[in-house]
Amino acid sequence: MPAPTRRYDPDRRARILRAALDTIAMHGVAGTTHRRIAAAADVPLGSMTYHFASLDDLLTEAFTLLADDVSARFTERLAAAGTRAEACEAVVDLVVDDGWATPRNLLLSYELYAYAARVPALRRVMQGWMGKSRAALEQHFSPATARVLDAMIEGLSIHRSVDLAPAGRDEVRAIVTRLTAPPLP
Amino acid sequence: MPAPTRRYDPDRRARILRAALDTIAMHGVAGTTHRRIAAAADVPLGSMTYHFASLDDLLTEAFTLLADDVSARFTERLAAAGTRAEACEAVVDLVVDDGWATPRNLLLSYELYAYAARVPALRRVMQGWMGKSRAALEQHFSPATARVLDAMIEGLSIHRSVDLAPAGRDEVRAIVTRLTAPPLP
């Protein structure tokens, strides 16, 4: 019989990590197994234990990748704003647009929050994520305002994903305006 | 040998549901099994399939119980406020106090959010939860303000659980004040 083909697959490790996130998004951490990830990444089962010491290690690394990725796009979006008004509009976009607070990203965030409760390394990853978000916001706003905006983005995104009639762009803009208005006299 | 004791255990079903929440809080949905719940509830394995058709049914009912319970306490806390100022203080308490946004409740919420993505019945439960929260807030605030306060409670609670130096009571109060202030002229 012909020798079974052996692939040359230099970025297999990275593909496995992406496949892990896909699998989590589709089946939840609870339904994520070596075999499912392997199928999604199109690699044999043996590759799992070769590239990652354990399933927990794999998930931890995948979630870290997610945090870095999402965090980077957040920072990028805010860095593109030149004026304070543009920064406000960027914040509105982050909540309302289809590019960032996607169902997939939100879902993965929930899974991460839950999973991180049991993995100290991921707790630190989340702290780093939050720190980077704040730093990005502090390019345009005071630390206190950055903090509240960050929390507001989180809360609004979550509620918009649950709400049958989510807040519209105008309503979100009004909220951002109110939170970033100068202090009352 | 002596006949093994057979217990009279009328509220076993309810105890199993509470044990399920305990198990989820401790091990996550991913680590929640019939056997672990049974051990936590101190019942034999056979009781699981007797009282609940499947593990998913059991988890769904447990999460529904959680939502009803937390939602009721939220409503209760806000109903106790007589004036608008008291309502503001109640909101601050909900974020900052140890009684509501506990690590356990937050953790269970993350698990619920993630799990609900795959169970339509729980999506409706979450919508009902959000609706009840808004209704409770609308006893004191306009619908638009209620909506933003609800999102803010969510976002601030989550971020406070991650933050190494969480926002203090004063800072939270300032945010609430700003969000509930009359519209600018």
Place this chain on the structure above:
DNA sequence: CCGCGATGCGTACATATGTACATATCGCCG
């Protein structure tokens, strides 16, 4: 007081899962 249906209890079993491992292959460095 009696019986019967609801409930309690232990166990069996097919299946899925994490992980280890033996072996084969081949890119790359010297």
Place this chain on the structure above:
DNA sequence: CGGCGATATGTACATATGTACGCATCGCGG
């Protein structure tokens, strides 16, 4: 160009898990 270390692949195996089922027991309605 030679070989060796990194990687690819298939499979084995012990264990955990969901669920079904048979039987025992007893509260409670008639």
